[in-house]
Amino acid sequence: MLLTTLTVAFDGQHVVKRFFTPRARPAFGADAGAVRISAIDFAHRQFRHLVLTERAYLAAHSAEPILKDIKLTTGTTFADLGVGESLIEVLAARGISHPFPIQIETLPDTLGGRDVLGRGKTGSGKTLAFSLPMVSRLAGRPRRPARPTGLVLAPTRELASQITATLQPLAAVNGLRVTTIFGGVPQGRQVTALNSGVDIVVACPGRLEDLMKQRLISLDSIEITVIDEADHMADLGFLPGVTRILAATPSGGQRLLFSATLDNGVDKLVNRFLHDAVLHSVDSSDSPVPQMVHHVFHVSGAAAKKDLVHRLASGTGRRILFMRTKHQARKLAKQLTESGVPAVDLHGNLSQPARDRNLAAFSKGEARVLVATDIAARGVHVDGIELVVHIDPPAEHKAYLHRSGRTARAGNAGDVVTVVLPEQRKDTHALMRRAGIRVTPQEVTADSAAVHELVGDIAPYQAPAPKQVAAPKKAGAPKKGAAPKKGAAPRNGAAPHGSPRPRSAGSGGRRRGPRPGRMRQETS
Missing domain, CATH: 3.40.50.300 (P-loop containing nucleotide triphosphate hydrolases)
Structure with missing residues (x-):
């Protein structure tokens, strides 16, 4: 195994310079304003993502940390890998370096x-x-x-x-x-x-x-x-x-x-x-993401759960709320929007134009909350989702990980909350164990300090868009296909109401047999 020492310079909040060189042993300690961190290259002599937590930093340095979380990336560039210059420019324009x-x-x-x-x-x-x-x-x-x-x-x-x-x-x-x-x-x-x-x-x-x-x-x-x-x-x-x-x-x-x-x-x-x-x-398949923080919130009943969900949805950043059924997803999105939290739903009953419209609204920030069923667990790839909430815990641990994977993407941090009713506690504990998640459940209400810390600033109230009202129909205009009122003048030469309609010459009424030339051929 090759030990690699990575020297990282900081501006107080962000990594501003990266160097890495092979060394025979780890090196810790501050040196001229930089922090030296060692990582192990397991396979291809390439430095992988590393998150140094505050606890790990303190253990290594016995000093105050410069950063709570330090995220490091490799010094390898796209050009080093053989990607063409024109493609690199496109990536750079999207902030991918x-x-x-x-x-x-x-x-x-x-x-x-x-x-x-x-x-x-x-x-x-x-x-x-x-x-x-x-x-x-x-x-x-x-x-x-x-x-x-x-x-x-x-x-x-x-x-x-x-x-x-x-x-x-x-x-x-x-x-x-x-x-x-x-x-x-x-x-x-x-x-x-x-x-x-x-x-x-x-x-x-x-x-x-x-x-x-x-x-x-x-x-x-x-x-x-x-x-x-x-x-x-x-x-x-x-x-x-x-x-x-x-x-x-x-x-x-x-x-x-x-x-x-x-x-x-x-x-x-x-x-x-x-x-x-x-x-x-x-990374191993179906394993939790290091930058993802998991929370299990126990609530006392349905009313407390509803209040908690509305509080979790009220923050300023993007968040996805997962529910079990299409009806529940549609209902919650409507309730949130009416309460001043712009929300859209995503589930299997939506037409493709409606799906595209709702996803676009969520991606552009016109709606801060997406209420989804499992259909969206793999289909939504939107940057900057800071919170995923399992309002209804899934039955399978794979579904839990795929749902949760909407946040903490591409090295970014994110939080995942599972809301648990009393009768769901045993199954949720087993779910977390199968998913490899170790978390201590918390008894909370919508006003708990842990919830306030997670939600952060409350977004301003946003009035829902006024409902469009259909224009009234012209008075006296009969519905299409409706019979005229008794005593009314016939339209376009039609017989008065109750009178037999005159038949054209040669008309024999409704045709009962097949049309000429359209006789069905019997199979032998």
Whole structure:
């Protein structure tokens, strides 16, 4: 194991300078305004993310800490990994200057054309890990209608849309076009985009298979295929469709598969379709994130729970509240909005335009609170979510970790609260144990000090938008299809009410048999 000493300079609040050099042993202590911290490189001689807590700092230095939490990143750059200058400029414009561990580990292999199996938790930087090599390697390829050269498969519409949002600016620099394909909306625009010529398709398996069956898209020109969140594909029962889709792509193409786990058939997918794949794993699967602080709040009953939830939703930052049912999510979002806390809901009953509208409102800050069911646990990738609240604790520990993964993303800190009724305490304790979370439950009310500290400043009251009232209909105008009032003059020559309607010449009334030329053919 290589011990690496990292010298970090501070301006009192932030890391302002980073150096790291190999050394034979750890080194602690302050030196000329800097702090020296040692970390172990476990595999590839690359420094990984490290959070030095206040307690660890005091133990090492026996002095007052400069920072409560010190977050360190590698000195490796995207240029060191082989990423082109034009793409680096796009990343810099988005405030991304240094790669995350999964990008450091995978980019040399993916840019080199090798198949890669990447294992990492949500928020670890997987999207850029496959987007950068895809746009780099597909640049300059001929473009043909309905024959893309790159394919990304995603389990949900929300995730597919957000992958596209990451890909598009990178692809545009290299002259590539990207389109998104998913169900829940008419396929017309998607087919039009395909026929106009696209290079990369980001798709959900169901709609993609529909278009393949209609011969509206061909995968015979695919050079790079990405399967993102393959474990979630398995959970949703999509693996048979994914298998058929991969079988329709050329066997010699590059394939990149990203999954937190390799169970539920994901391993079979890897064995069949990835050739001589390189495995890269960042953090163990289904493990808690170090920068994520977990809280378990015990409440006395339903009324106390309602008050606590409204208090947790009242802060100034973005937060996601998870509920078990669609009806409850819709109801709570409405209640919060009416109480002056702008909120939107996200669940399976929403149309795609409504989902897009609500996610956009949440992303732009027009709504500070998103009330969601588990459909959003993997589909929402919005930066700056400071708090996740499990109003209804999930049944499975994987669902708990995936829900919680909406905060503390990409090295940022975040808090996760689980609200527990008396009858849920035993199950929640078992849930936390399976998730690897060690936390001491607290008996709280909405006015408890622990809750006030977590919520922080209360956001100002925001009056809900006035409801739109439909314009009144013109007086006397009968409803479409309604019979005229008795005694009223007939319209357009119609017979008066109660009189038989005259039949046109040759009319025999309603036709009972099949139309000529439309006789149904009997099968033998």
